[in-house]
Amino acid sequence: MEPEPPTAWPVLRRMPDLATLEEQTRTAVDAAVARLCLLRDVFADRFLVLARRHLPSYEVLPDDDVKASAQRFLDVLISELNSQRVPDDALREVLWDHAHERAARGIPLDDLALGYKLGSRAMLSLLDEVAAEVAMPSAFLLAAHDSTWEFANEASGIFARIQHELALERAHFDAERRATFAAGVLSGSFPAEQINCDAQAFGLAPQSSYVALAARAETPDDAETIRRTVASAVQVSVDRLLLARIGPALGFIVQRVPESVGRHLVAAGPSLPLDQLAKGFDEAVLTLETARQFAMSGVVHLADLGPRPLVLGDAHTAERLSARHLTALERAGRSNGEIEVTARIYLECDQDVGEVARRLAVHPNTVRYRVNRFQQLTQLDLRRTEDLVTTWWLLNRRRS
Incomplete structure (x- = not known):
């Protein structure tokens, strides 16, 4: 038994170039345009019923708003057909503005897409009625159906892009509000009353x-x-x-x-x-x-940090003490760097010669020699508390 051939999909029909229509079809389209102009209110009423039944989020929109929106789309269709143009580009522009306005008012993406599909269904139903009245060729009517539903799928992508753009805008606005609040609190420029009033908006108590x-x-x-x-x-x-x-x-x-x-x-x-x-x-x-x-x-x-913050203060005093005690050290030649580092680490290690020798990988006697040499050159006696504190301050300031 031979397998049955697979079912073939119907051919997708696209709207033809309206300027090239046969005279019979052109006459029917003109008659349809004239008839649709008289049915604007009918279409608006039909869409309003569908919106109230299937789109709960549209409750925030008054009836006149919903109907005016439906008529605006029908007007685009009528205008383009009357000008012998396929209305895709014109619909895209109106759809883009409409979706921005609806999304900004809080209408969810899914409802926007469903609303457009409901409107497309109502418009095609009305077009079917008018096509029967004006004897529109079936091939042209089928092409109008296929193009409308193909565009409805494209509309979903437009809604998604707009929703993404608006989400980014809201995130950017929220980030700016957070930065402004944080700056006001941390800089001390916001009074306590404003801080306490705004805190809850950012999840703070x-x-x-x-x-x-x-x-x-x-x-x-x-x-x-x-x-x-x-x-x-x-x-x-x-x-x-x-x-x-x-x-x-x-x-x-x-x-x-x-x-x-x-x-x-x-x-x-x-x-x-x-x-x-x-x-x-x-x-x-x-x-x-x-x-x-x-x-x-x-x-x-x-x-x-211990006393380290004090190291960075009082530049005038530091310059005077450095000139008094460290000038001779700086003149000691290439060994001055080794002597200075050894003296600093000697204080960091609480004057533990063995630990200093280990950190510098030198003999303990080398450490003792360098420390003594430091004291000779700087005239700072590390056995005296004041000299020890001065040494620690000067060496750490030079290091920083």
């Missing part, structure tokens, strides 16, 4: 405490990497993270200090209420700038 973070990024790509790293570390989606650029620093508002940020440097201020968080951000920025000077990484608190 005014009575709770939060942490200000500070980081630096040299490029937009670095900023995006740090943003994603912080969001992951505090378990917040990237688009919900409160972030603003304040001067050269990136400022964050988070509920808790991240445990790890990889190779990045992020400074954390103390936990404070939102209306006091500007003080926390100031501390975080001081911590950040100090930690950067000392080539630190990870999550850093002010308490982790």
Whole structure:
């Protein structure tokens, strides 16, 4: 028994060039156009019934709005047929504007697509009635059906692109609002009343405490990497993270200090209420700038830095003390670098000669010689507390 041949799909008919229609068909199209002009209200009423039955989201639209929209599409069809043009391009333009307006008013993508298909069905039904009245050739009518449904599929793609564009616009607007709020809180430019009023819009509780973070990024790509790293570390989606650029620093508002940020440097201020968080951000920025000077990484608190922030202050005093104590060291020739590094590490290791020798891979006697030489050249006695503090301050300032 031979297998049955597969069922052949119907041939897809496209609308012909209307300027080349046979006289009989042209006459029928002209008669159809005249008849459709008289049926604008009929078509609008039919679509309104369909919309109210199948499109719940259209409840926000008054009847006159829905009917006017339906008539606008029918007018495009009539105008193009009357001008001997296939209405695809004209419909695309009207559809694009219509979809933007509807989506901006909150009509979902699925309802937009369904609404257009319902309108197309109602329009073709009306065209069938008119075609019977004016004796329109069946081949032309079938081509109109096929082209209409093919365009309806294209319309779904148009709706999807518009919905995507609007989603991006909303996300951009939301990001701007978040950045403005974060900047206002962290810079101290927002009064407490405004902070407490706006906080809930961003998922924050005014009575709770939060942490200000500070980081630096040299490029937009670095900023995006740090943003994603912080969001992951505090378990917040990237688009919900409160972030603003304040001067050269990136400022964050988070509920808790991240445990790890990889190779990045992020400074954390103390936990404070939102209306006091500007003080926390100031501390975080001081911590950040100090930690950067000392080539630190990870999550850093002010308490982790000891007296290091003092190293960066009072430039005039530093210059005078450097001129007094370090000039002779600088004249010591190529050995001055070894002597200076040894003295600094000697203080970092709490004057443990063995540990210094291990870190520098030299003999302990070499360490002792360099430390003594440092004291001779600088006239700083590391057995005296004031000289020891001065040495630590000067060497760390030079290092930073």
